[in-house]
Amino acid sequence: MTSAGSEALATRLRAAGCVFAEDEAGLLVDSGATGDALEALVRRRVAGEPLETVLGWVEFAGMRLTVRPGVFVPRRRTELLARVAASRCAPGSVFLELCCGVAPVGALVHAGEVHLADLDPAALACARVNAPDAHVHLSDLYAALPADLRGRVDVVAANAPYVPSDAIALMPPEARDHERRMALDGGPDGVDLHRRIAAGARDWLAPAGVLVIETSPHQAPLTVAAMSDAGLATEVVVDDSVAGCVVVGLG
Known part of the structure; x- marks a missing residue:
């Protein structure tokens, strides 16, 4: 041209x-x-x-x-989640990405086993391309994961939906009109999925396992509370250069 x-x-x-x-x-x-x-x-x-x-x-x-039409497009801020999760993985680690979408974290980490879970078949089709060696599960969080993962996952990472339901209408049209609502809607305060993930984490984490959840600075106290209620010690990590915020939970 x-x-x-x-x-x-x-x-x-x-x-x-x-x-x-x-x-x-x-x-x-x-x-x-x-x-x-x-x-x-x-x-x-x-x-x-x-x-x-x-x-x-x-x-x-x-x-x-x-990425393909209709899937959630990874944002740059999720690079922080990926970096923190990768830093916790050793060559023999078992890693699980919940609400994985197209698997931005799973594509980056180096671990002995990588497992990806999501409810969106279209996103999982992309995840298989982006992380070809991973085990892919069509699952509502932990519900359909293989039983032999219980108690041996070293790192669980999740960029679960955390937009409050009423705030979806305020999102840019590219997101609200072209990404599935289930990839955006985090419930009334945006932290419903965080609570569910934290509540189930200890059944799946190995001893000294780690849970890492992306959140927003505004919602971080709610995500911290969800992990604390589940018996996890917490740490908040922020990277202003990518506008990223994650909460780390230690078993």
Whole structure:
């Protein structure tokens, strides 16, 4: 595509409300699509679909993860969750990512066993691509996990939905209109899933096992309380550079 064509594409994207129109135009052109195929991608983006699912990938912690329409697109803030979880894993560790989505954490950690669980088959299809050596489970949290995992998981990590139900309407259209509600809705105060995860964690964690949950700075006290109620000692870790916040629970 000529520079004039790229600028015209950026102008269309800017008119549709894309803040980084020039960068997005470059990525769409670099996708290799041309002619009608490129036009189809542009129309999807102009209609409000997230750029990442239009392209088919998202950059995360230096990796390109596969994403498909309708799935939850990993945010940069989840890089903190991935780093903390990875730092707790040894080569022989057993790792479990709950509410894994496309498996941004599972794709990053190095462990002896990696298990991924989610309720969304479309997200799990992406997870299988992003973490091809992992064991993948269609499961509501711990419900359908194999029984032989009980008591031997060294690290459980979760970016469970933590948007309060009433706040979903305030989210950017790319999220509220293109990601499944079950990937966003954390209940009235956003911490319903955190409570469920914490309450069940000790049955699955190995001795000295660790639970790591992404939350927001505002909701961190509620996530801490959920872990404390489950008998876990807690630590809050914040990284302002990625706007990340996680709570670590120690058995």
